[in-house]
Amino acid sequence: MLDFWTGNQSLPIYGFFIRAVIIYLYIFTIVKILGQRSMGSIDPLDFIFGVVIGDILGEPLTDGELPLTGPFAAAATIGCIHLSLSFIALKTPRFRRVIENEPLIIMKHGMILHEQLKKSKVTLESLLMGLRLNNVSDLTEVDYAIIEMNGQISVIKKDQYNPVTLNDLKQEKASSGYPKILIEDGMLVMRNIEKITTVEHVKEILHKKGYTYRDIFMMSMNEAGQVYISPKKSATNHV
Template sequence: MELEFWSGAKDLPVWGFLIRAFIVYLYIFIVIKVLGQRSIGTINPLDFLFGVIIGDIIGNPLSSGEIPLAGPLAAATLITALHLGLSYIALKTPRFRRIIEDEPLILIKNGQILKKQLRKTKLTVESLLMDVRLRGTSDLNQIDYAVLESNGQISVIRKSNEDMLTPKGLNLPPQPPKGYPSVLILDGKVVHKNLEKVGTISWLKEKIAELGFKNIDDIFLLTIDEGGQFYYSKM
């Protein structure tokens, strides 16, 4: 007697779906063990693509009882073997690794935002500021480097303790919190909505002159926090 849960049937009984679910779960468990342990936060685009494809292939037999189980499992096994082979070659061959894995890209260098790198990565300033805040740094003046890693996350390297003296280190009373920074100039253009909260256009021109700039369009990004401290990045 042909096994319906394996070959598929138009009216597959409930027990057939249960057996299929058990087989698929066991299969995925084995695949994860074969591929090795992965950290969710370090999954690269190739791992993500593999997960999507495998989920789509072996998910169909769980939703449709008419689809035979052998075909999707065979296809999933082939995809797993290819993925494992590419991962092994990338581990042994650094040149090939650069093909299947993106190199880290520097977004902030020596405290300055690299405009060309933002355009290359299709990353907006707002997204960069959000990711930096998620790393626990709202003050851009404290950042030495920000790097877009191969897994799509942004890592932040702060300036050394010698460069960033704190009131505590100088035995001074604690300073008030700097608060949330507001963007006054973005890509050489004034953000008037934010400027109206802190000053006028003439006041802004005086401040950028104090910072050593002649024109507003010479500045890529200028922010001010609630403590009145500026951060700027040249165009």
């Protein structure tokens, strides 16, 4: 009666149908528990999870002798490990840099950075394809090109090639460049701060708006000095 679960050398065809439905619903449940992150981006952690889960739960679909209890327990264990690593990476920026690739700049101010291309294992043809997919056919329009953590190429165009807004018509803008994260989840990102400003300047900006750096979820600054600040929900001061 429960051959579809315990396995049988002569498992009937309907048993495989039942297994397929159960395994599909089980994987669907695991993905829903893990959240959209596992579906929306394919980084090394998600890739490993997908391959291992597929291997564990794929074999019982073709081998009717295997019971489902072992694969289900193994898949649940892998799901818990994946969820735990994702949570730790969310709360610990240093650990996140170990398991997730940081964005890598491969074009800066319109110049192709050859060493960065080699480091990211990206060919010139792949770079050009990525630019075309971002509606860039003229390389002189590019200010920055970045290899994101999911392997895709994103592009920041020079300001003169961006759509004109009413604000642009009133004043001439300096090149905004590539924004760097200065504060992440209440912690100063010193390696970025030292490149474009100082800790004192960051604290001064926050003080004028009624914040301390511990109140901030994210703060970024581009090369034109334009600042974006997103406070934590728990922050008490708002401007």
